[in-house]
Amino acid sequence: MTFKLVIIVLLFSFIFVTNGLYEDQAGKFDWKQNYIGEVKFSSIDVDVKTKRLYVATKKNVVASLAIDTGDIIWRQILEKGSDGSIELIHPTKSKIITLSGINIVKIRGWDVNDGYLHFEWSLETTNVLYWFVFNGLLHNVYSSNGLIVVDTYYIETGVKGKATYTFPAHWFNGFDRCALSSGSLACFDTANKLNIGSLTNANTQLLKVDTNGDQIKAIPGSPIPAFIVTNKNVEKLVYTKENKVHIRSLKSRASLFIYTYMADRHILLQISSPTQETIITEGSILEDATVIESLSSKETKKTMKISNPSISSVFCGRSKANTVNCVALVTTLDQSLMLLKMPGTIKWHREESLTSIINVELIDLPVSDIEAAIEKEFGNKDSFLDHNVTTGAFSMFVHRVFSQFQQLRTLIATVLGIIETPSSETIGTKSNLVRDQFGLHKIIVAVTSAGKIFGIDNLSGEILWSVLLCGIGQFYENKVDGLQLVPMYLIRNSKHLSFSPMSTLFLKNEDSENTVLFTFNPINGESKNGVQQLPYKVVQAVPLPVLNTDSVRSLVLFDSTYTPHLYPSNVPLSSKPPPIYIYIANSTNGLIQGFTVDVPISGEKFSAKEVWKTQFNKPTHIIAIGSRDAMEHIHSQGRVLSDRSVLYKYINPNMVAILTLAPDTMHKSVLTLHLLDAVSGIIIYSVVHKRASHPIHLVHSENWLLCSYYNDKTRRTEIASYELYNGNQQSNSTEFSSVGGSLIPPIVEKQAYILPGFLQAMKPTITEKGITSKHILMATTTGHLLEMPWSFLDPRRPLGEPKEEGAIPYIPELPMSSESMINYNKSLMRVDGIYTTPSSLESTCLVFVYGLDLFYTRVAPSKTFDVLKEDFDYLVIIIVTTVLLISAYVTKNLASQKALKQAWK
Amino acid sequence: MTSFKLLVCLFCIVISDFCISDSSYDSISNIYLEHELIPGAGFIKYNSIVVNLETRNDVISETIINDSDLKLLKELAFNNELYRLKVTVKTLSGKETSFLTFTKACLIIGSKFNDILTLHLDHLDSPFAVNLATTFSNCNNLHDLSTNKFTTTVFFRRPESSPVPDTATYIQKMEREREAREKGKSNNNKSMLGKYWMYILPLVIFMMIAGASNPETRQ
Known part of the structure; x- marks a missing residue:
């Protein structure tokens, strides 16, 4: 008996370890891009041989980049959140020293060549005001007992230095009125006069500066104490040198940088960008304001979009022609990073805002012109509503001749080599942005928290276009977790031949809470009159089931007073939509309301009626709402049991899963999963998870749900799996209706599994027809992207003898085999989300993972059953078929001859 | 002896006090039902049900609705309108929470005024949702209505507990x-x-x- 079981287990283990990748397939269908995040501090290596620069970013990353290309040489990722936020970097000859953390501060030294950790020491401290390094000593400025205390430490060893200075508390009066630059503290006093005092020796006197101001900013990375003082929009540069204060007025608003050129000579660099395409640099000697001609330039580049550039670090040298040359690392408001060579050009450019994608969508490309012509010719009114197909015999004939002439022309052109075939290297150009046969080529539209939208080619990872949202609007913020939200709706897809696709973003007005709609073409990023200011705040937007006469899927927008509006307004609909039901959930006060809206065909004047309302009790927050993917199809309506009966799935298209989290006195926190019918407001099922805490992930697909959480009691990640069945009878079988539907609640199968690891994101695969089995993609904190078959998470896995065919016996721990890690050796750190979308091939699902790194791949959960393998031998099959045909023909002749001969005998 | 009695008494008081403070975790005491018979005209109160959660998990309540309301309800059913019900739950401490639920008006008539109200309670036994359903889900024979007695059955449903890895x-x-x-x-x-x-x-x-x-x- 046991042997049988072992055999079964062995057999199953053979079945499932087939997800691996051959070595030569690596990088064929997938790509990965490494990023570092928005740069906070940087330093350019003075050593000319190594040609490197070192950066510390807001994503808690320390990295080294090559000066010539901008490629990452090494990258180290520190702790997540405030525990790992880098407060200071200090480059030495062989090490990069970083200081990270807020209360427990860790000082680490990284090797400049390979990023290995050389040393680490930590320090517990509170009320820290500033950190700075002076003469190789780390200075910790903190307030204590009404004094400002400065402690010193040897930066490599952590040994406390002899010197400890104290200063009167009135020196510091708030971070908004003070700034620290190169060991000197500058503050406005009560009369708005500036005082500067050095914190690097015990008995310094405050230097009184005869200037007024309302804002002060330190110039980052300045070798001498230098500040920008703003007084009623007039900027002045204040710096001290040899205990004397100098004031220099600034003409234009620009970002400044001071570089020590010679012993007592400093270069003042200024950079500004009056328009998005131009970048202006100015260089002068700080002391006598002599303009350095070689560093002053004005450049215009059409392809670039630069907003608010600022210099992060500079390296200057003297060229052979005895002019000063500099390279400057420039960061911009939209978090891009570039290396500017002065005089000269932008050497390279990195889009670091791609580390903070907040919404992403993969959008189908439009069909090519030739195919569009064919579609037009054979298209009927049902599938293509947007163009008027002429039905007259003559016009159809003209159509046919015209399109065939076009096809012939393209064919000749291809044969003569005038037009390159689409498979050539020029992916990304306009002519190649067309749909391929299998729907594998799409465009990734990503909105980043820096306010930039990107269009990325999914096959190559190349950025095709980018749009800056500054000046258009900001993002709304989720009140529960403080994350930025930007709803995006594809209101017209690429299937309409005579119209270009349209996507709409919901942004917040910069001055009020009202909504701004930004509509653009997701294929090329173009937007014609795309900005629309609404006089209200949108709380919910729902697409209608019918299109309007412009082939746009109209949206019903709910404002904060629950009044519905139609967008785009004033365009009548193509047909009368059925009454639609909309729900609005308020995550902070736990209120969910259901409304019904009857939109008239004209799209004008309609109202909403509240039909149901649920109210969670006060400290309960709604943390996630999981609805099934709108594109999802369920192929199989039931599950065949071992006794040949069918267990019907409970498939309710209106069901959404709601996760609420409430603090609890006994169980710390209680996570509740409610299944709600969003039309009728009926709670189908609710289940309580005690002592569950973040990270929490929810997956809702087909008739099952997965909820992963951290169990505080057992200290591990658990995945609760739920599956809903109707039983042996299919209720609601003829026509599904949520209103007045069946009273009988579905049968809920439940089971819990242990995941040996911590999840960052979880998402099910999705295919076009839903025939392919489902796999769950899980991104773990160790950097793996795990492809787990759903059958492992099936709540019906039997604990005893297997009752159903193909059922895997229950094992509490989920397997994490290395074959199922689809990102093989390309670790994915800090994953924010996974996006899956179907291709036109039933077997294949496209996957895009975003976070600190971007990763794109495709998965085939049931293997590529509809695609021939790449190593398929076409030649052999042709030879075999021809040989068979010929031999059949020959033998047929021979046989007839033989029959004839026999007949004569 | 007296001191013993006193002690017992004190013990009893403490226990009862403890029990009350535990059970009166804001338990539900009353449910008020209001329905809307003319679309958009507002809700009219028609029933109130006294509930004791400790003893029973379901309550059946009967009420007679007057002829004018019956006529309005029939009209609602013939126009295939929605029957909206506002349910206000009052707890022992006097806290009131109101919920809204609905069904098709014809289903109310079709099931001869037999409706089922499900009150969903969270893990602390406080309500968060109310669902209305009828015993029959057919919209036929709206004419042969012989009764004007409204029978409401109230069920209470608590969440299940989560599975644990076995x-x-x-x-x-x-x-x-x-x-x-x-x-x-x-x-x-x-x-x-x-x-x-x-x-x-x-x-x-x-x-x-x-x-x-x-x-x-x-x-």
Whole structure:
């Protein structure tokens, strides 16, 4: 008996370890891009041989980049959140020293060549005001007992230095009125006069500066104490040198940088960008304001979009022609990073805002012109509503001749080599942005928290276009977790031949809470009159089931007073939509309301009626709402049991899963999963998870749900799996209706599994027809992207003898085999989300993972059953078929001859 | 003796106090029902139900609705409008929470005023949602209505508790298997080939056939 079981287990283990990748397939269908995040501090290596620069970013990353290309040489990722936020970097000859953390501060030294950790020491401290390094000593400025205390430490060893200075508390009066630059503290006093005092020796006197101001900013990375003082929009540069204060007025608003050129000579660099395409640099000697001609330039580049550039670090040298040359690392408001060579050009450019994608969508490309012509010719009114197909015999004939002439022309052109075939290297150009046969080529539209939208080619990872949202609007913020939200709706897809696709973003007005709609073409990023200011705040937007006469899927927008509006307004609909039901959930006060809206065909004047309302009790927050993917199809309506009966799935298209989290006195926190019918407001099922805490992930697909959480009691990640069945009878079988539907609640199968690891994101695969089995993609904190078959998470896995065919016996721990890690050796750190979308091939699902790194791949959960393998031998099959045909023909002749001969005998 | 009585008394008071403070975790005391008979005209109160959650998990309440309301309800059903019900739940501490639910008006008539109200309670026994359903879900025979008695059954539903990874049973199963294996070992100490030849032989044959039919291995 046991042997049988072992055999079964062995057999199953053979079945499932087939997800691996051959070595030569690596990088064929997938790509990965490494990023570092928005740069906070940087330093350019003075050593000319190594040609490197070192950066510390807001994503808690320390990295080294090559000066010539901008490629990452090494990258180290520190702790997540405030525990790992880098407060200071200090480059030495062989090490990069970083200081990270807020209360427990860790000082680490990284090797400049390979990023290995050389040393680490930590320090517990509170009320820290500033950190700075002076003469190789780390200075910790903190307030204590009404004094400002400065402690010193040897930066490599952590040994406390002899010197400890104290200063009167009135020196510091708030971070908004003070700034620290190169060991000197500058503050406005009560009369708005500036005082500067050095914190690097015990008995310094405050230097009184005869200037007024309302804002002060330190110039980052300045070798001498230098500040920008703003007084009623007039900027002045204040710096001290040899205990004397100098004031220099600034003409234009620009970002400044001071570089020590010679012993007592400093270069003042200024950079500004009056328009998005131009970048202006100015260089002068700080002391006598002599303009350095070689560093002053004005450049215009059409392809670039630069907003608010600022210099992060500079390296200057003297060229052979005895002019000063500099390279400057420039960061911009939209978090891009570039290396500017002065005089000269932008050497390279990195889009670091791609580390903070907040919404992403993969959008189908439009069909090519030739195919569009064919579609037009054979298209009927049902599938293509947007163009008027002429039905007259003559016009159809003209159509046919015209399109065939076009096809012939393209064919000749291809044969003569005038037009390159689409498979050539020029992916990304306009002519190649067309749909391929299998729907594998799409465009990734990503909105980043820096306010930039990107269009990325999914096959190559190349950025095709980018749009800056500054000046258009900001993002709304989720009140529960403080994350930025930007709803995006594809209101017209690429299937309409005579119209270009349209996507709409919901942004917040910069001055009020009202909504701004930004509509653009997701294929090329173009937007014609795309900005629309609404006089209200949108709380919910729902697409209608019918299109309007412009082939746009109209949206019903709910404002904060629950009044519905139609967008785009004033365009009548193509047909009368059925009454639609909309729900609005308020995550902070736990209120969910259901409304019904009857939109008239004209799209004008309609109202909403509240039909149901649920109210969670006060400290309960709604943390996630999981609805099934709108594109999802369920192929199989039931599950065949071992006794040949069918267990019907409970498939309710209106069901959404709601996760609420409430603090609890006994169980710390209680996570509740409610299944709600969003039309009728009926709670189908609710289940309580005690002592569950973040990270929490929810997956809702087909008739099952997965909820992963951290169990505080057992200290591990658990995945609760739920599956809903109707039983042996299919209720609601003829026509599904949520209103007045069946009273009988579905049968809920439940089971819990242990995941040996911590999840960052979880998402099910999705295919076009839903025939392919489902796999769950899980991104773990160790950097793996795990492809787990759903059958492992099936709540019906039997604990005893297997009752159903193909059922895997229950094992509490989920397997994490290395074959199922689809990102093989390309670790994915800090994953924010996974996006899956179907291709036109039933077997294949496209996957895009975003976070600190971007990763794109495709998965085939049931293997590529509809695609021939790449190593398929076409030649052999042709030879075999021809040989068979010929031999059949020959033998047929021979046989007839033989029959004839026999007949004569 | 008296001191003992006093002690018992004190004990009783403490216990009862404790019990009350525990059970009166803001338990539900009353449910008020209001329905809307003219679309958009507002809600009219028609029933109030007293609830004691400690004793029963379902309550049946009957009420008579007057003829004018019946007429309005019929009209609502003939126009295929929605019947909206506002449910206000009052707790012992006096806190009121109102919920809204609906169904088709014709279903109310079709089920002869037999409706089921499900009150969903969270893990602390406080309500968060109310659902309305009818005993029959047909909209036919709206005419032969013989009653004006409204029968409302109130059910209370609490959330289930989550599944936990069943490690204990699994470990037991593994233990049993291990024991069985050890037992099997002590019983017959024939060689592995001698014991499992019936499994190995077909496997070998199968592999031989597979190897012979695979051209790559021959090369």
